[in-house]
Amino acid sequence: MDQIVSFFVAGTTLLLAFLIFANINQVNTKSNRWFGTFIVCVFIIQFNDLLEKTEFMKTRMPINDSLGLTDFIVAPVFYLSVLYFIQPNRKWRLKNNFHFAFAVIMLILLFLSVVIEVKPPTAIDKKNAAIILNVFNLVFCAQVISYCVLAYKKISSYQNNLFLYTSNTAAINLRWLQKVVVCVLLITTLWLIDNVFKLAKTNILFDQFASVIYLVGFFFIAYYSLKQKEIPGLNQQEKKEIDDIIREDFSLESNQKKLIPDVELQEMKLILIDVMNTKKPFLDPELSVFKLASQLDISSHQLSYIINKGFDENFYHFINRYRIEEAKKMIQDPNMQHLSLIGIAFEVGFNSKTVFNTTFKKTTNQTPSEFKKANLILV
Numbered sequence: 001m002d003q004i005v006s007f008f009v010a011g012t013t014l015l016l017a018f019l020i021f022a023n024i025n026q027v028n029t030k031s032n033r034w035f036g037t038f039i040v041c042v043f044i045i046q047f048n049d050l051l052e053k054t055e056f057m058k059t060r061m062p063i064n065d066s067l068g069l070t071d072f073i074v075a076p077v078f079y080l081s082v083l084y085f086i087q088p089n090r091k092w093r094l095k096n097n098f099h100f101a102f103a104v105i106m107l108i109l110l111f112l113s114v115v116i117e118v119k120p121p122t123a124i125d126k127k128n129a130a131i132i133l134n135v136f137n138l139v140f141c142a143q144v145i146s147y148c149v150l151a152y153k154k155i156s157s158y159q160n161n162l163f164l165y166t167s168n169t170a171a172i173n174l175r176w177l178q179k180v181v182v183c184v185l186l187i188t189t190l191w192l193i194d195n196v197f198k199l200a201k202t203n204i205l206f207d208q209f210a211s212v213i214y215l216v217g218f219f220f221i222a223y224y225s226l227k228q229k230e231i232p233g234l235n236q237q238e239k240k241e242i243d244d245i246i247r248e249d250f251s252l253e254s255n256q257k258k259l260i261p262d263v264e265l266q267e268m269k270l271i272l273i274d275v276m277n278t279k280k281p282f283l284d285p286e287l288s289v290f291k292l293a294s295q296l297d298i299s300s301h302q303l304s305y306i307i308n309k310g311f312d313e314n315f316y317h318f319i320n321r322y323r324i325e326e327a328k329k330m331i332q333d334p335n336m337q338h339l340s341l342i343g344i345a346f347e348v349g350f351n352s353k354t355v356f357n358t359t360f361k362k363t364t365n366q367t368p369s370e371f372k373k374a375n376l377i378l379v
Contacts, residue, residue: 013043034081041074072103075147141192163316269310
């Protein structure tokens with residue numbers, strides 16, 4: 001039974017790797033190559049484990065050791081795939097090679113073990129080898145957990161920074177990848193518990209349970225990875241401006257030097273309010289800090305400062321506040337009664353029903369439906 005489930009796990013990972021490399025929707029090409037490589041590494045790990053479970057490979061052989069090198073590659077590959085999802089246009093740097101230093105060391109040791117002739121192992125040698133294998137397993141788990149934590153922090157930082165420069169986070173957020181990181185972390189934790197307490201070898205039910213969890217986990221990863229949307233890369237100028245905005249966001253908290261004098265800030269604040277009320281740029285669902293700044297003929301860095309200092313908001317909340325006010329007007333307008341609430345949401349610039357409902361509730365303490373009913377009663 002346990003081998004059957006293991007076959008399913010290995011087969012699932014191989015199919016998922018094929019689908020990711022095929023990239024039918026042609027989205028996030030570079031990052032998906034890395035992510036597909038990660039899934040291939042997982043397949044090799046599962047396949048290696050399956051070889052050890054079969055009758056004709058009861059003991060470790062050179063092929064197991066060769067495939068075992070994948071253990072020390074899988075975590076860095078996964079982490080790098082996350083970095084490429086966050087920065088699609090990022091270039092390979094020399095320091096990135098150091099992520100694979102441990103794998104290279106293990107490859108050298110494996111090569112030496114094959115080239116150098118050694119005496120048949122004694123009982124003590126076998127005991128020491130078992131201890132070393134356990135240490136390597138612990139190192140593998142520690143490495144995966146560390147990289148998962150780093151990846152999660154990178155994605156969280158990316159998610160928070162989206163609020164500073166775009167009004168449409170749904171199109172480019174990486175929540176799905178965050179869920180994948182958590183899933184990988186849970187699978188690794190289960191694998192670590194298994195290796196520390198040797199549960200799979202002493203309890204066949206645990207081995208079957210763990211295999212089922214792995215299978216469900218990979219189905220989970222498959223579901224979210226195949227749902228991913230294209231994350232557009234930024235040009236160098238936009239990337240530089242975003243870096244400036246992020247630094248400015250931190251400087252506001254530490255009360256550093258003012259970017260714009262207070263008097264000029266108030267004047268530009270009034271100009272911004274006038275543009276928002278007359279031109280209604282917030283109706284554009286793809287509105288970004290770059291687009292709005294160009295309408296005001298100022299830099300995106302300056303616009304971000306005006307919104308942060310002048311309104312005590314970030315760009316995302318500033319734009320969506322105007323969208324909610326416009327939605328409230330349309331809900332109360334008798335001429336707009338032919339539109340559904342989701343229709344109104346799209347009209348005012350939202351492109352997600354969930355985001356509209358959540359933002360409306362947070363702003364008015366009512367859902368759109370509750371607000372509509374209350375105003376119909378008043379009418």
